[in-house]
Amino acid sequence: xxxxxxxxxxxxxxxxxxxxxxxxxxxxxxxxxxxxxxxxxxxxxxxxxxxxxxxxxxxxxxxxxxxxxxxxxxxxxxxxxxxxxxxxxxxxxxxxxxxxxxxxx
Amino acid sequence: xxxxxxxxxxxxxxxxxxxxxxxxxxxxxxxxxxxxxxxxxxxxxxxxxxxxxxxxxxxxxxxxxxxxxxxxxxxxxxxxxxxxxxxxxxxxxxxxxxxxxxxxxxxxxxxxxxxxxxxxxxxxxxxxxxxxxxxxxxxxxxxxxxxxxxxxxxxxxxxxxxxxxxxxxxxxxxxxxxxxxxxxxxxxxxxxxxxxxxxxxxxxxxxxxxxxxxxxxxxxxxxxxxxxxxxxxxxxxxxxxxxxxxxxxxxxxxxxxxxxxxxxxxxxxxxxxxxxxxxxxxxxxxxxxxxxxxxxxxxxxxxxxxxxxxxxxxxxxxxxxxxxxxxxxxxxxxxxxxxxxxxxxxxxxxxxxxxxxxxxxxxxxxxxxx
Numbered sequence: 001x002x003x004x005x006x007x008x009x010x011x012x013x014x015x016x017x018x019x020x021x022x023x024x025x026x027x028x029x030x031x032x033x034x035x036x037x038x039x040x041x042x043x044x045x046x047x048x049x050x051x052x053x054x055x056x057x058x059x060x061x062x063x064x065x066x067x068x069x070x071x072x073x074x075x076x077x078x079x080x081x082x083x084x085x086x087x088x089x090x091x092x093x094x095x096x097x098x099x100x101x102x103x104x105x
Numbered sequence: 106x107x108x109x110x111x112x113x114x115x116x117x118x119x120x121x122x123x124x125x126x127x128x129x130x131x132x133x134x135x136x137x138x139x140x141x142x143x144x145x146x147x148x149x150x151x152x153x154x155x156x157x158x159x160x161x162x163x164x165x166x167x168x169x170x171x172x173x174x175x176x177x178x179x180x181x182x183x184x185x186x187x188x189x190x191x192x193x194x195x196x197x198x199x200x201x202x203x204x205x206x207x208x209x210x211x212x213x214x215x216x217x218x219x220x221x222x223x224x225x226x227x228x229x230x231x232x233x234x235x236x237x238x239x240x241x242x243x244x245x246x247x248x249x250x251x252x253x254x255x256x257x258x259x260x261x262x263x264x265x266x267x268x269x270x271x272x273x274x275x276x277x278x279x280x281x282x283x284x285x286x287x288x289x290x291x292x293x294x295x296x297x298x299x300x301x302x303x304x305x306x307x308x309x310x311x312x313x314x315x316x317x318x319x320x321x322x323x324x325x326x327x328x329x330x331x332x333x334x335x336x337x338x339x340x341x342x343x344x345x346x347x348x349x350x351x352x353x354x355x356x357x358x359x360x361x362x363x364x365x366x367x368x369x370x371x372x373x374x375x376x377x378x379x380x381x382x383x384x385x386x387x388x389x390x391x392x393x394x395x396x397x398x399x400x401x402x403x404x405x406x407x408x409x410x411x412x413x414x415x416x417x418x419x420x421x422x423x424x425x426x427x428x429x430x431x432x433x434x435x436x437x438x439x440x441x442x443x444x445x446x447x448x449x450x451x452x453x454x455x456x457x458x459x460x461x462x463x464x465x466x467x468x469x470x471x472x473x474x475x
Contacts, residue, residue: 025166059166062196063189070165100165 014038015090019045020097021056028056037096042073043086045096060098070101110431111176112439113157114447114461115144115469120159122177123460127474129437129449132460138180139171146426148203148212149473158183158212158228160200168197170214170228176475184229187214187222193233195220201256202426215255219246219269221281237267237275237284242303246272249306249325256425257310261317266310266350271295273305274322276350290353292341294328299335309368309425310350313375319403320346321370321378322353323425326363327385339363343380345404356404361391367428371453372436376403379430379438379454381423389420397428397438397454410450413457421446426469433474441467 019035026033035053039045046067050057061067073080074097080088090096112123112132119137139161147159157173159180168187171180189195195218202215212224214231220238222231237243237255246253249270257268265277267284276287286303293305306325313319326342340355342363357363362382371377378400384391396411427441438450440457445464450457 058188062167063191064194064196065191066196068165068167 014040014044015092015094017045017090017092017094017096019049020095022098022100024100025056025059025098028059029053039090041086041090042075042080042088042096045090046086072099072101073097074099109176109475110433111149111157111473111475112447113147113149113159113177113469113471114441114464114467115147115159115426115471116445116465116467117143118465120144120147120161120171120180121464122157122173123447124177127433129433129451134461135177137465138173138177139169142169143468145199145201145468146203146214147469147471148205149471149475150205150209151473151475152205153209155473155475156227158203160203160214162199168200168216170200170203172228183227185231187216187220187231187233189220189233199252199254201254202258204258204260206260213258213260215258215267217252217254218248219243219253219255219272221255221258221267234281236277236282240275240284242272242286246304257307259310259312259320261312261314261349264317264349266312266320268307268310268322270308270325271304271306273301273303274307274310274350275303278349287350288353289351290346290355291322291324291344292328292338294325294331294338294341297334299338299341308366311368311370311378313370313372316375318347318349319375320350321356321368321404322346323365323368323380324363326357326365329363343368343404356400359407360398361409364388365423366425367423369428369430369438372430372432373434374401377401377453378404379428381428381440383422387420388422390422393418393420395419395421397440397450397457399454410454411457412455413450414448424468426471427467429470429472431472431474439470439472441470443467 110125114121119140121136123132125132142161142163150156159171161169170183173180199217204213214222221234259266263280267275273288275284277284291305309323322344329339340357343357344353345356346353364385369379395414396409398407421442440448443466447461
């Protein structure tokens with residue numbers, strides 16, 4: 001997966017989306033279960049997250065800006081890996097979900 | 106006045122804290138803190154107001170450092186955990202060691218991939234120590250079975266000793282401004298050259314403050330039967346240095362195996378040391394009969410301490426930070442196994458008793474009189 005560090009094009013149009021936060025991560029964004037963000041793509045959304053909620057961002061992405069291995073990002077019901085990864089465009093009204101993978105033992 | 110024994114037990118499922126009076130007759134357990142998340146390192150800082158630190162290595166959400174200011178009754182995350190600079194290209198995978206610095210608020214953390222971090226504010230912010238983290242050798246170190254980790258930090262004034270698996274022993278004699286490999290006599294079994302300049306799989310380094318020039322090392326042994334390039338390398342697993350780590354010699358003679366992970370020095374006798382020999386292939390105690398081995402003459406000879414341990418059918422493994430010793434007049438050892446047992450070795454290891462037999466797999470054990 002590519003780095004989410006943002007390179008916003010002036011022609012990109014930001015969409016108003018809702019980012020859903022899983023319960024274990026709400027402590028890093030003031031207890032909010034969802035955040036209203038405007039971004040044209042998943043990559044730009046994560047860049048905004050880094051600016052507004054850096055502690056939450058660090059739980060989602062590592063120092064190289066890669067999305068952590070066991071984190072999945074969905075747009076509505078679609079995993080971004082099945083679309084265009086971090087370059088998947090966002091549409092106003094989209095629900096973006098951060099979900100930890102069900103793994104381990 | 107100190108009147109409690111505090112034990113920190115880092116496990117696969119979080120940190121447990123056990124507490125006892127100085128009689129050590131019974132321990133009360135609480136936790137897990139950082140529940141469900143693996144804890145590879147802990148520190149009980151007794152200088153000033155006591156604090157406990159523990160790494161919390163969350164495979165989902167990244168690395169955190171936990172801190173308690175009430176001797177382990179509760180924990181909270183520090184404001185930040187060690188993190189590589191954004192342009193570095195490395196990402197933190199684990200925190201293997203947390204050690205105190207010179208100042209009461211100062212901490213060092215050894216991490217995976219192998220690098221050193223420094224905090225001056227009780228772990229609320231961290232700076233990478235570039236002299237070792239960006240050492241010209243750093244990109245040539247390679248991971249051992251546990252990962253490429255900096256697991257041992259031993260400070261002695263301006264001298265700083267680091268143990269890296271697999272990188273070897275690195276020594277600074279200028280307070281950490283510069284580091285150089287110091288592995289003369291430290292063997293490696295997994296390379297054609299039995300004594301390379303660096304790249305050894307050091308498992309643990311220990312010292313006693315009363316004899317600062319002497320260091321003990323548990324290295325990756327088990328190469329006595331090797332018949333490939335470079336020939337056999339007997340006894341490279343248990344070593345001693347008498348010149349601040351510049352040269353090392355084997356003290357493995359008399360042990361059933363020179364493979365093992367932890368190495369502990371008696372708090373009141375620099376000549377008394379403890380190791381837990383393991384079979385090379387299985388990394389379990391030889392013959393299924395657990396024992397800690399003690400030398401009272403700096404490694405010249407060894408004695409098996411097994412009273413109280415099962416005599417058979419017990420294939421335990423003890424990892425590098427899962428053995429510690431308290432500082433009471435007659436000290437007790439504390440030994441954690443990867444199968445979740447926490448043992449106490451009373452009277453310097455003469456008599457062993459299982460304190461807790463069903464904890465999650467144990468990664469580290471730290472004890473303090475607080």
